Amino acid sequence: xxxxxxxxxxxxxxxxxxxxxxxxxxxxxxxxxxxxxxxxxxxxxxxxxxxxxxxxxxxxxxxxxxxxxxxxxxxxxxxxxxxxxxxxxxxxxxxxxxxxxxxxxxxxxxxxxxxxxxxxxxxxxxxxxxxxxxxxxxxxxxxxxxxxxxxxxxxxxxxxxxxxxxxxxxxxxxxxxxxxxxxxxxxxxxxxxxxxxxxxxxxxxxxxxxxxxxxxxxxxxxxxxxxxxxxxxxxxxxxxxxxxxxxxxxxxxxxxxxxxxxxxxxxxxxxxxxxxxxxxxxxxxxxxxxxxxxxxxxxxxxxxxxxxxxxxxxxxxxxxxxxxxxxxxxxxxxxxxxxxxxxxxxxxxxxxxxxxxxxxxxxxxxxxxxxxxxxxxxxxxxxxxxxxxxxxxxxxxxxxxxxxxxxxxxxxxxxxxxxxxxxxxxxxxxxxxxxxxxxxxxxxxxxxxxxxxxxxxxxxxxxxxxxxxxxxxxxxxxxxxxxxxxxxxxxxxxxxxxxxxxxxxxxxxxxxxxxxxxxxxxxxxxxxxxxxxxxxxxxxxxxxxxxxxxxxxxxxxxxxxxxxx
Numbered sequence: 154x155x156x157x158x159x160x161x162x163x164x165x166x167x168x169x170x171x172x173x174x175x176x177x178x179x180x181x182x183x184x185x186x187x188x189x190x191x192x193x194x195x196x197x198x199x200x201x202x203x204x205x206x207x208x209x210x211x212x213x214x215x216x217x218x219x220x221x222x223x224x225x226x227x228x229x230x231x232x233x234x235x236x237x238x239x240x241x242x243x244x245x246x247x248x249x250x251x252x253x254x255x256x257x258x259x260x261x262x263x264x265x266x267x268x269x270x271x272x273x274x275x276x277x278x279x280x281x282x283x284x285x286x287x288x289x290x291x292x293x294x295x296x297x298x299x300x301x302x303x304x305x306x307x308x309x310x311x312x313x314x315x316x317x318x319x320x321x322x323x324x325x326x327x328x329x330x331x332x333x334x335x336x337x338x339x340x341x342x343x344x345x346x347x348x349x350x351x352x353x354x355x356x357x358x359x360x361x362x363x364x365x366x367x368x369x370x371x372x373x374x375x376x377x378x379x380x381x382x383x384x385x386x387x388x389x390x391x392x393x394x395x396x397x398x399x400x401x402x403x404x405x406x407x408x409x410x411x412x413x414x415x416x417x418x419x420x421x422x423x424x425x426x427x428x429x430x431x432x433x434x435x436x437x438x439x440x441x442x443x444x445x446x447x448x449x450x451x452x453x454x455x456x457x458x459x460x461x462x463x464x465x466x467x468x469x470x471x472x473x474x475x476x477x478x479x480x481x482x483x484x485x486x487x488x489x490x491x492x493x494x495x496x497x498x499x500x501x502x503x504x505x506x507x508x509x510x511x512x513x514x515x516x517x518x519x520x521x522x523x524x525x526x527x528x529x530x531x532x533x534x535x536x537x538x539x540x541x542x543x544x545x546x547x548x549x550x551x552x553x554x555x556x557x558x559x560x561x562x563x564x565x566x567x568x569x570x571x572x573x574x575x576x577x578x579x580x581x582x583x584x585x586x587x588x589x590x591x592x593x594x595x596x597x598x599x600x601x602x603x604x605x606x607x608x609x610x611x612x613x614x615x616x617x618x619x620x621x622x623x624x625x626x627x628x629x630x631x632x633x634x635x636x637x638x639x640x641x642x643x644x645x646x647x648x649x650x651x652x653x654x655x656x657x658x659x660x661x662x663x664x665x666x667x668x669x670x671x672x673x674x675x676x677x678x679x680x681x682x683x684x685x686x687x688x689x690x691x692x693x694x695x696x697x698x699x700x701x702x703x704x705x706x707x708x709x710x711x712x713x714x715x716x717x718x
Contacts, residue, residue: 155440157433158494160486164219166436167210167479171224173449174207181242182227183235187469189446190453190460194252194468201244201256203470204231208259210476213483215267225270232260232271233279236286247289252466254290258303258359261287264310265366266483272314284316291319298343299351301326302359309366327363327374330356336509338385347529347541348510349403353389353415354477357382361418382419389415390431391505391514394521395498397434398548401682402523403540404464406455407472410439414477420484426496432478433495444472451475455551455682462554462682464535504612506589513589515612519711520549524594524610524617526587542581543568544610544619549661549711550636551683553676565680567637567689570608570621572600572696574629581606593617603627604696616708624700631694632672633705635665637680637687647673647688654690660713667692667705 156162177185184200185207192199211224235244247253263271275283288311290304305326311318333340333356342351360378368375392400392412399412413435416428443457451472452458484490498518505514512525522545529541539554545568546552553565555578564571564578572579579600587596593610600606603626611618619633638645644659654671655664665671674689681687694703 155437157436159491160217160482160484163479163482164214166440167214167476167482168221170451170476171207171210174203175223175227176448177203177450178227179242181234181240182231183240183242183244184231185470187450188448189469190463190467192468192471193465197245198252199468199470201235201253202468203473204235205256205259206470206473207476208263209474210479210482212259212263212267212271213480215270216483217488218485219482225274228263228271229274232283233275236279236282238282244286247293249293250295251293254293254295254300254303257287257290258306261303261306261310262362264314265306265362268314280314284311284314287311291322296343297329298345299355299359301329301343302356302363305330305363306359309363312370313366330360331374331377334381337388337507338381338383339388339507339509345530347403348512349541350405350408350412351403352385354408354411354474357385357415358418358477358480361422379419379422382415383422386415386419386423388505388507388510390427390499391501391507391516391521392523392548393431393435393498394516394548395434395518396548397436397438398521399435400521400523400546400548401455401551402525402546404534404537405474406540406682407453407463407467408474408477409444409451409455409472410436410475411477414475414480417478417480420481420490424496425490425493427499429481429490429493430495430497432481434498436478439475457685459679459682461556461679462536462539466534503614504592506591508589511589513593513612515617517711520547520709522547522617522709524612526589526594526596527581527584527598528587529583538580538582542583544570544581544608545617545636545707547636547709550638550663550709551681553637553680553687553689554682556677556680561632561674563677563680565637565674565676565687565689566632567634567674567676567681567687570600570606570619570631570633572604572629572631574601574604574627579604581608604629615710616706619705619707621703621705622700623696623703625696625698627696628698629696631696631703632674632691633665633667633669633694633703634674634689634691635663635707636661636709637676637684637689638663639681639684640686640688641684645688647690649673652692654692656688656690657710657712660711662708662710662712663690664708664710665690665692665705666708667694667703669694669703 185203364375527542642658649671
């Protein structure tokens, strides 16, 4: 088991993640050129992104007293050249909605926490160019979401180094951000109404940075950000199982171990043993996954390189957002936090209702399963139906992303009730109405015009029961699917009988029961975020024109013990 006890352990892990990037550095050291996927923004901006994102790990390393002359020289030179309009590797002038505003955030964090590395060694001319380049964010418009915090960090950083900043924009942005809090520490991401990782690894993370550096200039708001984070932690702990896995749910899953970055940022405001336990287990899980390319750089994907589940803003350097988890390194080696031993995950309630999070979570220790209400904004970034609208999302089983709607194999509709109409697959996208109960969810939805479904989900000890009241204007077939099972693991077992089907991979079992015909969905490769090839157990129901009710029992079980630390 990977040792993560003291500051040196975390430093060594960070160093191992950063080392492969040295070979990808451009001559002027202002960009990192990685091979791989494309994105909506230009290759030159992708290279700038790859340069900036490692700072999420390096800045706290420097802030906590760490030193690495080679990386320091790289970033001092890179910033000087990247902000110099006369240099071939100049990062360029920004426009509205520019991706470079995102990458200003770690640079601003560098001025806030490690100006002895990223500011003071620069010449006066280089400092002025750096400031001029950052100030562009005050002259443009961008999405009304977590990007406002990038401008907050930039203006806070400019003030910290004694340069003019826009106090009006700073106050306006913070006021907007505060309005996104909906209760119990839960945020919506501005105009987006879904509740996902942009609460913990974005809005809370930046709020805690603000609290750290604005506690004297804005003490009331700083205290409020801290209190909201402490409140949110009471629910967010349920997104993690005791084996280190976090809930695969929502967008930007390629940021992987940024999942536990919230606990790094909030470490000095929470039970440190509990927080270190979450961070350590999550990192150990990820370091045991196939997350690297052949050149040892982080890949786009989740538990393995997988472009099928990516968003259109996932460039080769994007996964280094994960380095936010190394915010723990801001504590110097002599800080008492490093003497604290990791605590095992505490005993959690078997069912946690999160009214402000629009979900109910079933927690078994070895697995956490969320039952959300399919609330999300316009699907313009990639696979939002699969990432937000399934009946259930499990840390142990993951979820699957469709390759197409042509057939069940390509659609891979795990944890969905899918309808086949005119040789097309239709699933839940959004709900007409939805609500949480003390033991599950209730929702009315329509897969396509002419069919309406009321689905009631009840969490029970063995899994959950789905009751579907279906009104249809046509005859068709529907398939109520359980969780996907790894087909290429140690073993794969499949059995079925009248009204039931069961699969297991030697460790995890999913059994689906209902008054229908057992059905095997032989999912396409690379549809599931955890496993490269899966099969999905399902029950086939005959849908008649009129009204009918079907009840499906989805049972899950772990059949072998694993390391529970």
